[in-house]
Amino acid sequence: MEPKKQLPALTGIRFIAIFHIFLHHLWALHTYVRDTKPGTEGLLKDMADLPDSLMLFFANGWVSTSLFFMLSGFMLGHLYWQRDGSFLGTPQRFLILRFSRLYPAHLVVLSLLIVNAFNVHIEDGFSIEFIVASAIGTALLVQAWFSSWVPMWNWPAWTISVLVFLYLVMPILAKWLGRLSSSHQKFLLLTLPLISLLPTAVYAWLLWRGMPWNMNTEIFFNNFPLFWLPYFVAGMLLTRLINSEEPEKTYNVYSVSIGDLAFVAALSFTFIPDLLQPLTSVIRFGVLMPLYMLFIIDLAKGKGIIARLISGRVLNYLGEISFSIFIWQAAVIAALVNSVSVYPAIVDYHLPVAIISILLVSIASFHWLERPIYNYVKRKLNRNLPLNNSA
Numbered sequence: 086m087e088p089k090k091q092l093p094a095l096t097g098i099r100f101i102a103i104f105h106i107f108l109h110h111l112w113a114l115h116t117y118v119r120d121t122k123p124g125t126e127g128l129l130k131d132m133a134d135l136p137d138s139l140m141l142f143f144a145n146g147w148v149s150t151s152l153f154f155m156l157s158g159f160m161l162g163h164l165y166w167q168r169d170g171s172f173l174g175t176p177q178r179f180l181i182l183r184f185s186r187l188y189p190a191h192l193v194v195l196s197l198l199i200v201n202a203f204n205v206h207i208e209d210g211f212s213i214e215f216i217v218a219s220a221i222g223t224a225l226l227v228q229a230w231f232s233s234w235v236p237m238w239n240w241p242a243w244t245i246s247v248l249v250f251l252y253l254v255m256p257i258l259a260k261w262l263g264r265l266s267s268s269h270q271k272f273l274l275l276t277l278p279l280i281s282l283l284p285t286a287v288y289a290w291l292l293w294r295g296m297p298w299n300m301n302t303e304i305f306f307n308n309f310p311l312f313w314l315p316y317f318v319a320g321m322l323l324t325r326l327i328n329s330e331e332p333e334k335t336y337n338v339y340s341v342s343i344g345d346l347a348f349v350a351a352l353s354f355t356f357i358p359d360l361l362q363p364l365t366s367v368i369r370f371g372v373l374m375p376l377y378m379l380f381i382i383d384l385a386k387g388k389g390i391i392a393r394l395i396s397g398r399v400l401n402y403l404g405e406i407s408f409s410i411f412i413w414q415a416a417v418i419a420a421l422v423n424s425v426s427v428y429p430a431i432v433d434y435h436l437p438v439a440i441i442s443i444l445l446v447s448i449a450s451f452h453w454l455e456r457p458i459y460n461y462v463k464r465k466l467n468r469n470l471p472l473n474n475s476a
């Protein structure tokens with residue numbers, strides 16, 4: 086059987102983080118794409134009426150990406166990394182189940198995007214060889230390793246591409262980290278913010294030396310899978326830290342916790358205007374890590390006001406469908422762009438249309454595509470790979 090213990094606060098915050106990233110992508114569409122090409126006039130026009138503080142919150146949605154990767158490490162570590170340091174089941178079973186949840190929906194969305202954008206890429210001057218190679222790479226979810234491929238088809242899916250890499254290395258990480266003593270695990274946890282900053286240090290040095298801004302360079306330092314490994318490892322190690330502590334009997338759920346304060350501190354970065362490189366990378370890969378560590382620890386314990394607020398059934402359900410939001414948002418964005426020329430008046434309602442559409446499409450995808458395939462694969466595995474032998 087699969088482990089059943091639930092962490093409702095962490096599931097709830099996963100939705101909030103992913104939804105924040107989705108709103109960030111809508112902001113980018115409104116800010117950088119609107120009016121740049123024929124047929125995009127007025128795209129997401131209604132966002133211009135939002136308060137400046139809310140638009141700033143959307144603009145700095147990259148803050149939530151760091152939380153997402155640490156959450157992923159923690160939740161998978163909680164489910165599959167056992168107290169004795171061993172991995173629950175075999176890597177084969179783990180990977181098959183993870184991939185069965187992601188790939189079918191991803192391939193459906195990519196097919197729609199290829200039909201929608203293939204001719205556009207040709208008109209923009211890309212070679213057939215590059216278009217085909219980037220499509221194949223995106224289909225295999227390896228596009229995050231090649232900066233020029235990331236924006237070609239499904240830009241938001243770079244996160245899923247990184248996650249696939251983290252899935253592949255997790256069984257190895259669990260084995261290696263499990264061999265470390267408790268003191269060594271804690272030491273590694275303390276040093277991970279500095280390790281995470283190493284690529285940013287290189288980036289800052291290159292900028293200081295006068296390297297001109299280039300989108301592919303920006304994508305490389307922000308999206309390259311290896312650079313997100315420290316956040317994922319930090320999430321895994323937090324599960325060991327919590328397991329090694331003596332459990333407290335009760336928490337006052339109406340009192341402010343250290344995790345609450347850490348989250349407010351992390352959230353404060355979303356309201357700072359005009360953040361530029363390399364400062365954004367310093368915040369993203371370094372400063373946020375210890376803050377999110379404190380926050381996740383208290384959420385896992387159910388400690389603090391925020392844990393209380395986000396542990397309800399609605400957010401827990403939305404957290405379950407949140408991967409679908411990542412996968413489908415590019416299709417929703419493409420539909421928004423296409424709708425401008427079909428029905429220009431819709432630009433006055435684009436923001437609510439986008440939000441409602443992504444939720445409805447994600448719910449439908451989760452119930453009618455992702456979960457049925459996942460459950461079918463899981464049943465087949467349970468017949469062929471019993472848990473007590475090779476789960």
